[in-house]
Amino acid sequence: MEWPRPSLTADHMIYLARADGDSEVVIHRGDGPADVYEGDDVVALNSPGVEKFTTRPARRDITIKVDGELYHPPRHRMTPNEIISAATELLPSQYYLVRIKRNDERESYQGKGDDEIRLRDGMNFITVSVGPTPVSDPAFERGPNLMLKGLTALGYAPTLMPNTAEHVVFDYTVQSGPHAGRTFKLGLIVPPDFPLTWPSGIHLSPELHPLNPSGEHPKGCIHKEHAKPFQDGLGGQWQYWSRPYHHRGVLNEAVQSYMTHIWRLWDTQ
Numbered sequence: 713m714e715w716p717r718p719s720l721t722a723d724h725m726i727y728l729a730r731a732d733g734d735s736e737v738v739i740h741r742g743d744g745p746a747d748v749y750e751g752d753d754v755v756a757l758n759s760p761g762v763e764k765f766t767t768r769p770a771r772r773d774i775t776i777k778v779d780g781e782l783y784h785p786p787r788h789r790m791t792p793n794e795i796i797s798a799a800t801e802l803l804p805s806q807y808y809l810v811r812i813k814r815n816d817e818r819e820s821y822q823g824k825g826d827d828e829i830r831l832r833d834g835m836n837f838i839t840v841s842v843g844p845t846p847v848s849d850p851a852f853e854r855g856p857n858l859m860l861k862g863l864t865a866l867g868y869a870p871t872l873m874p875n876t877a878e879h880v881v882f883d884y885t886v887q888s889g890p891h892a893g894r895t896f897k898l899g900l901i902v903p904p905d906f907p908l909t910w911p912s913g914i915h916l917s918p919e920l921h922p923l924n925p926s927g928e929h930p931k932g933c934i935h936k937e938h939a940k941p942f943q944d945g946l947g948g949q950w951q952y953w954s955r956p957y958h959h960r961g962v963l964n965e966a967v968q969s970y971m972t973h974i975w976r977l978w979d980t981q
Contacts, residue, residue: 715757717757718756718757718758719754719755719756719757720755720757721751721752721753721754721755722736722737722749722750722751722752722753722755723751723752725737725749725755725765726767729765729767731767732769734769734770734788734830735767735768735769735770736748736749736750736767736768736769736770736832737749737750737753737755737765737766737767738765738766738767738768739755739763739764739765740764750770750832751830751832753813770788770832770833771833774788774831774832774834774835775833775834776795776799776831776833776835776836776837777835777837777867778796778799778800778837778838778839779799779800779837779838779839779865780864780865780866780867781799781800783795783798783799785798785831787831788830788831788832789828789829789830789831790828790829790831791825791826791827791829792804792808792809792821792824792825792826792827792829793825793826795809795829795837796808796809796825796839800839802839804825805842806841806842807839807840807841807842808820808821808822808823808825808839808840808842809821809825809837809838809839809840810822810837810838810839810840810965810968811829811835811836811837812836812837812838812866812867812968818965818968818972820840822840822842836867838865838866838965838968840965854904854905854906854907854908855878855902855903855904855905855906856872856877856878856880856902856904856906858906858966858967859880859900859906859967859970860872860880861967862966862967862968863880863882863967863971865967866967866968866971868882868883868884869882869883870882873899873941873942873945873946874945875945876941876945878901878902878903878904879899879900879901879902879941879942879945880899880900880901880902881897881898881899881942881946882897882898883895883897883898884896884897884898884974886978887975887978887979888975888978888979889979889980889981890981891920891978891981892978896916896917896918896920897916897917897946897948898914898915898916898974899914899915899916899917899939899942899946899950900914900915901915901941906966907966907970910956910957910970911957912954912955912956913933913938913952913953913954913955913956914952914953914955914974914977915938915939915942915950915951915952915953916950916951916953917939917942917943917946917948917949917950917951918948918949919949919950919951920951921934921951922934923935923936923951929953929955929977929980930977930980930981933953933954933955934951934952935951935952935953935954936950936951936952938952938954939951939952953977955973955977957970957973
């Protein structure tokens with residue numbers, strides 16, 4: 713059949729195929745592994761010619777992530793409050809659930825704690841406090857420790873560069889834009905008072921753009937000397953993109969907000 717739009721959701725495809733509502737869509741493109749889509753996942757129809765899609769029953773036994781920890785839900789439909797109670801030691805009255813979707817998009821369930829979610833294998837959630845965290849709380853973090861814990865909760869494996877206190881390094885696979893699918897090593901110099909002060913940009917290896925100390929994103933303000941600490945400490949070829957993040961003040965979801973900023977940098981290449 714012909715579809716007049718450049719995309720549609722997996723649910724729409726399942727409906728058009730008259731498949732069971734709990735099915736998932738499987739797409740084979742090229743020789744790589746199949747892509748699996750479910751529910752409100754958006755399927756881009758950007759390949760020339762005819763594309764082939766199949767449906768199959770969704771997995772019975774599923775695994776999701778909550779704050780970076782694996783959890784095996786006992787059923788496919790649970791409320792955010794039930795997930796928080798079962799998968800963490802937190803109180804639903806003090807936290808709400810946020811889903812990290814494809815392309816690092818966020819779906820908040822704040823105020824929807826009793827609405828059922830149709831759970832699917834591989835879903836990723838984080839919990840967010842409904843109010844400010846007291847300074848006396850041992851969970852209160854700032855600076856590099858906050859960045860490290862936030863990145864870990866999002867599924868990354870960050871580390872501090874040896875012999876440094878503020879240089880955070882992690883592998884990042886580009887999710888959209890012309891470089892989608894490529895993996896770079898990213899370095900952030902995280903101020904001690906983060907998120908009051910944000911990293912001034914990203915350091916990456918291998919190098920991508922020619923050096924250009926002036927100009928605008930995506931190919932302007934590309935520096936070499938600023939990346940020297942990462943190149944000396946880790947080897948390889950590094951460059952620095954000066955890309956200030958202009959949010960002011962503290963966010964309950966500071967690390968997620970900053971990673972959305974990074975996603976936009978790659979999406980707009």
